[in-house]
Amino acid sequence: MSQYEKVWKTPQNFLLIISVVVPIAFSSWMALLNNFVVERAHFDGADIGLLQSVREIPGFLAFTAVFVLLFIREQRFLILSLLMLTIGTALTGFFPSLSGLLLTTLLMSTGFHYFETLKQSLSLQWLSKDEAPEMLGKMISVGALASLCTYGVLWLLLKQAQLDFKWVYLISGGAGLAIVLWLFATFPEFKTDTPQTKKLVLRKRYWLYYALTFMSGARRQIFVVFAGFLMVEKFGYTAADITLLFLINYLFNFLFAKHIGKLIGVVGERKALMFEYVGLVFVFIGYGLVESSHWAAILYVVDHLFFALALAIKTYFQKIADPADMASTAGVAFTINHIAAVVIPISFGLIWLVSPSSVFFIGAGMAIVSLLLSLNIPIKPEEGNEVNVLRWG
Numbered sequence: 001m002s003q004y005e006k007v008w009k010t011p012q013n014f015l016l017i018i019s020v021v022v023p024i025a026f027s028s029w030m031a032l033l034n035n036f037v038v039e040r041a042h043f044d045g046a047d048i049g050l051l052q053s054v055r056e057i058p059g060f061l062a063f064t065a066v067f068v069l070l071f072i073r074e075q076r077f078l079i080l081s082l083l084m085l086t087i088g089t090a091l092t093g094f095f096p097s098l099s100g101l102l103l104t105t106l107l108m109s110t111g112f113h114y115f116e117t118l119k120q121s122l123s124l125q126w127l128s129k130d131e132a133p134e135m136l137g138k139m140i141s142v143g144a145l146a147s148l149c150t151y152g153v154l155w156l157l158l159k160q161a162q163l164d165f166k167w168v169y170l171i172s173g174g175a176g177l178a179i180v181l182w183l184f185a186t187f188p189e190f191k192t193d194t195p196q197t198k199k200l201v202l203r204k205r206y207w208l209y210y211a212l213t214f215m216s217g218a219r220r221q222i223f224v225v226f227a228g229f230l231m232v233e234k235f236g237y238t239a240a241d242i243t244l245l246f247l248i249n250y251l252f253n254f255l256f257a258k259h260i261g262k263l264i265g266v267v268g269e270r271k272a273l274m275f276e277y278v279g280l281v282f283v284f285i286g287y288g289l290v291e292s293s294h295w296a297a298i299l300y301v302v303d304h305l306f307f308a309l310a311l312a313i314k315t316y317f318q319k320i321a322d323p324a325d326m327a328s329t330a331g332v333a334f335t336i337n338h339i340a341a342v343v344i345p346i347s348f349g350l351i352w353l354v355s356p357s358s359v360f361f362i363g364a365g366m367a368i369v370s371l372l373l374s375l376n377i378p379i380k381p382e383e384g385n386e387v388n389v390l391r392w393g
Helices: 003-008 011-040 047-061 064-067 075-092 097-127 132-160 163-188 204-233 239-267 270-289 293-320 323-354 354-376
Strands: none
Touching: 011 047, 011 075, 011 132, 011 163, 011 204, 011 239, 047 097, 047 204, 047 239, 047 323, 064 075, 064 097, 064 323, 075 097, 097 132, 097 204, 097 293, 097 323, 132 163, 132 204, 132 239, 163 323, 204 239, 204 270, 204 293, 204 323, 204 354, 239 270, 239 293, 270 293, 270 354, 323 354
8 A cells, every 4th residue: 555545545534435425325315205205105294204213223223233243344334334325225216105115215224324333333433532523523514515515416406407206316326336335445444443342232331321312313303204394294395495405404514513523522512412402492392383484494404503513422422431332332322312213203203193393392392301411411521420410330
């Protein structure tokens, strides 16, 4: 390997490049989904709730990643996961029915959730505690730039070229697949300093991290499943409109995510998460009361911007955890995150049929619970100082 290759073929650059694949494939899938299922598959609230619950099943089973790691290295497993994600996305538009969407979604989602589990594990292993907040913010920023480009292309394909959904899905999934194959052929395997525990790890002293992760999964579903569906069903947003809204979301992420990562490094995880959860209380109440499509769009953008602050949960865990627990706990955390994610879409989908506003008011209650949990994060978390109260062995 030449000196030039040694300089750019680094774990940090690998992490930045993989941060581009999900915005191209999964974000395209999400941006088109609500219009695709309404216009082509004729879904109602219960159908979208079922689909989203099935989408979250692989996340619930993310703990199985630690067992797969007995047979395959983390980095190779990550590449395999990205292949499933991109292929599942490419095939989505060809199956505009409930059964077809359930199958392609399961393939896509299995790849996505294993990838997210492995990305978190490798990031916390490869990055030092000092560089992690800013680097994680930079990964969000790079992903946001990729999203900006992706949504710009989506808008052109939908609005100007007026391509059918199936071709747009095929183009976005195929582009992601090409990058994954290039990554596999180009980057070497990177070693980690600490061998990872190859069994499930549940430690009492991580209880606050588990609780914050669980509530984060519940909060995410309100945004991912129902905020977007509100835009289409109540306010009549088209696929091009939703794409434009995503463009605005990721423009803000591109401009601010890296700075948010730096800010978390300065003010600490406790204050960052408290700010997020207070803001979410007002955002969710706003969703429940809004009658203007423009105000709904503003709430949607603000809601999305708060996601960057959630990386404080990861850096909090990095500070309190045994370095050997990163891979195992990443899988366990994704499973905990998706306990709510499996249940909420289908159950709240039924609530939606009766009262859409109630879905968001319950979300505000979840944000209050998260706020109370965040108050228990120490000012300077570390091993042996994981929580303010309820300090278990």
